[in-house]
Amino acid sequence: MTVRSGSTAAKRRSCNGLTGIHMKLLLTSGGIANPSIEHALVDLLGKPIAEANALCIPTASYGHPWCTPSNAYRFITGQSPARMCDLGWKSLGVLELTALPSLGKARWEPWVRAADALLADGGDALYLAYWLRESGLSALLTKLPELVWVGLSAGSMVMTPRIGPEFVGWKPPSGGDETLGVVNFSIYPHLDNKDLPDNTLANAKKWAAGLNAPAYAIDDQTAIKVVAGAAEVISEGKWQLFTP
Incomplete structure (x- = not known):
């Protein structure tokens, strides 16, 4: 296994290739945590955040055993430690994936098409992947190349091929640890987070x-930006790239 490291303000292109959903991705561990990540978000949007419309997705939090309804509330209202919903969007709405199947696409698809960004909260990545498929949203994303997906922890991991057995909590009916496979690398979030003592480089x-398979360990000051099949690390912290 080859290990490649990154440092403060480092950027690196690697692990090229989307595998089906040609949208723009900003995959973070801890949200929009510093100016470098915020600049990357603005670049993906192609406009200031104050001119962009966003929908936030709290679904993943309901599947994680550590989360309660208060986690979803704090995320939606911008009271979460991870900055995402409190960035000063032109408009912000809530897109709860578990509700979408009962509404029908004619009702909710226009909301998604009108958005510039989808903000996906952390929680359980397998639960989020399940509801992205069940709701039909994952299929719609294949048709929206200009939409920006901004992930937080599990909201980022959901776009990878696998999360690894270490991160399996909620178990999908099909079993396994497979997520959407939009990118061809996996993500180990919250590297060296003081509140998560097991998230060490050795464990990563x-x-x-x-x-x-290719995999990144990233801390909360790091994000991975993916555009047109190219992945770029945006970091003011620490990260590692592991290649088989």
């Missing part, structure tokens, strides 16, 4: 070895 290396 063990996790990556079990995947046998």
Whole structure:
């Protein structure tokens, strides 16, 4: 396994290739945590945040055993420690994926098409992947190349091929640890987070070895920007790229 490291303000292109959904991605561990990540978001939007419309997706939090309804409330109202909904969007709405199947696409699809960004909260990545498929949203995303997906923790991991058994909590009916596979690398979030003492580089290396595929370990000051099949690390913190 080859390990490549990054440092403050480092940027690197690697792990090229989207595998089906040609949209713009900003995959973060801890939200829009610093000016570099915020600049990357504005670049993806192609306009100031104050001129952009966003929908936030709290769904993943309901599937995680550590989360309660208060987590979703704090995320939606911008009271979460991770900055996403409190960036000064032109408009902000809530898109709850579990509600979409009962509404019908004619009702909710125009909301998504009118948005510039989807903000996906953390929680359980497998639960989020399940409801992205069940709701029909994942299929719609294939038709919206200019839409920006902004992920937070599980909201980022959902776009990867696998999360690894270490991150399995809620178990989908099909079993396994497969997520959407939009990108061809996996993500280990919250590297060296003081509130998550098990999220060490040593444990990230063990996790990556079990995947046998490209994988990033990123801290909360790091994000991965993906456009037109190219992945770029945006960081004011620490990250590692593991390759088989």
